Amino acid sequence: FETLSKYELVVKVEDKGGLVCYSxxxxxxxxxxxxxxRGLAHYAADAASMNCTANSNSDDxxxxxxxxxxxxxxxxxxxxAVGTAVSATYGRFNGxxxxxxxxxxxxxxxxxxxxxxxxxxxxxxxxxxxxxxxGRWSTVSPAAVTSGYHMPRITAVSGAVGMATAGKEPIGITxxxxxxxxxxxPEVFVRFGTSVTxxxxxxxxxxxxxxxxxxxxxxxxxxxxxxxxxxxxxxWSASSDAGGEYHFTAPA
Numbered sequence: 001f002e003t004l005s006k007y008e009l010v011v012k013v014e015d016k017g018g019l020v021c022y023s024x025x026x027x028x029x030x031x032x033x034x035x036x037x038r039g040l041a042h043y044a045a046d047a048a049s050m051n052c053t054a055n056s057n058s059d060d061x062x063x064x065x066x067x068x069x070x071x072x073x074x075x076x077x078x079x080x081a082v083g084t085a086v087s088a089t090y091g092r093f094n095g096x097x098x099x100x101x102x103x104x105x106x107x108x109x110x111x112x113x114x115x116x117x118x119x120x121x122x123x124x125x126x127x128x129x130x131x132x133x134x135g136r137w138s139t140v141s142p143a144a145v146t147s148g149y150h151m152p153r154i155t156a157v158s159g160a161v162g163m164a165t166a167g168k169e170p171i172g173i174t175x176x177x178x179x180x181x182x183x184x185x186p187e188v189f190v191r192f193g194t195s196v197t198x199x200x201x202x203x204x205x206x207x208x209x210x211x212x213x214x215x216x217x218x219x220x221x222x223x224x225x226x227x228x229x230x231x232x233x234x235x236w237s238a239s240s241d242a243g244g245e246y247h248f249t250a251p252a
Contacts, residue, residue, distance in 0.1 A: 037132055037141040039075040046071060052148065058126035058232065060148035066177045066208050068122040072104065072147070079116055079134060084109040086134045088118050090147060092231060093129040093140065100125065100184050100230060107132075122207075124149050124179035125230020150177040152186070152227040154237035159215070160223065160246040167217035171199060174210055179229055181207050187228040188213050191236065192220030221247035 007027040014020045040061045042050040049055070050070060052063040064070040079086065085108055091101035104118035116132065126148030130141040158172035173188055181204050188199045188211060199213040211227065222239040223246040239246055 034078045035076065035132065035134060035137055035139040036078065037074055037076040037130055037139055037145060039145055040130070040141075040147055041073040041075060043071055043073070055150040056126060056148055056232070057151055057235075058148045060126055060128070060146045062147040063126075064120040064123075064147065064149050066122060066124055066149045066179045068120050070120040072118045072120055074116040074118065074130065074132060075114065076116070076132070076139075077114060079109045079113050079132075082109055082112050084134060086116055086132060088116070088130055088132045090128040090130045092125065092127060097129075097131065102128070120147075122180040122183070123230070124152070124177070124184050124232065126151075126232040148232065149179070149230075151232050152177045152179075152229050152234035154225055154227060154234065156241040156243075157225050157237065157246055158243070160225070161244040163215050163218075163248045165217060165219055165248050165251075167200075167215045169215045171213045171215050172210060173202075173213065173225065173227065175227065175234075176209060177234075178204050178208050178211055178227065181205065184230045186211050189226045189228070190216070190218070191224050191226070192218065192222070195220075219248050221245060221250075223247060 009025045011023050011025055042062055049065060050062050052058055052060050056063040088104040088107045089101050091097045092099050102121040102123040104121055107116055107118040110117045128147050132139055154173055154175040156174040159170055163169060186202045188202045189196050197216055199216055202211055202213040205212045224236040224239050226236050227234045
């Protein structure tokens with residue numbers, strides 16, 4: 001269809017008496033769902049910001065900054081002519097898409113049939129498969145062709161120096177790659193020794209850089225914290241910052 005959408009044939013009919021008749025026949029191919037997504041790539045200038053080894057702990061092909069705006073190249077076949085408008089969404093997929101589904105913007109065919117350029121949306125998470133739509137047809141990328149975002153990292157925890165053992169105090173998590181406000185609900189964990197507990201009521205309050213939570217009841221010192229967003233788990237924090245060591249108030 002993408003190569004030639006109309007075929008013209010001449011049909012010849014001849015009877016036993018030698019009478020011959022010719023008729024022209026035109027066959028119009030309206031469309032055909034033969035699109036395939038084979039890979040994801042980036043422009044050379046974006047190599048550092050899209051590198052998963054440096055920015056994530058996932059096996060994804062590309063890892064975007066959580067504030068969006070990254071240029072994504074989708075390799076495949078039968079996408080249509082240059083300039084064709086297409087759409088693309090991406091997210092976690094298990095037969096159907098579930099959880100947060102991001103919608104790429106500005107998608108268009110840039111190389112006849114084989115290459116689409118899109119711009120990533122703000123988001124979080126990893127192991128996202130792509131759903132590309134052109135006209136009436138859609139195709140989902142294979143399980144090995146996925147993208148993700150930079151993993152969340154903690155740089156400081158306010159309110160964690162001398163926490164009340166009864167809990168229910170405000171805790172502020174500062175860091176990077178926490179995603180947009182109001183999107184995925186973050187899970188924040190605190191660890192003392194081998195004991196790991198999840199903080200209450202966590203939400204992103206400053207896009208990509210700050211999470212607010214409520215402390216839980218506990219004891220201990222040299223506490224470390226961890227953020228999980230969209231199925232992607234970040235590294236454990238340090239056990240202190242410029243304000244001091246993270247700990248619950250010692251018994252009197």
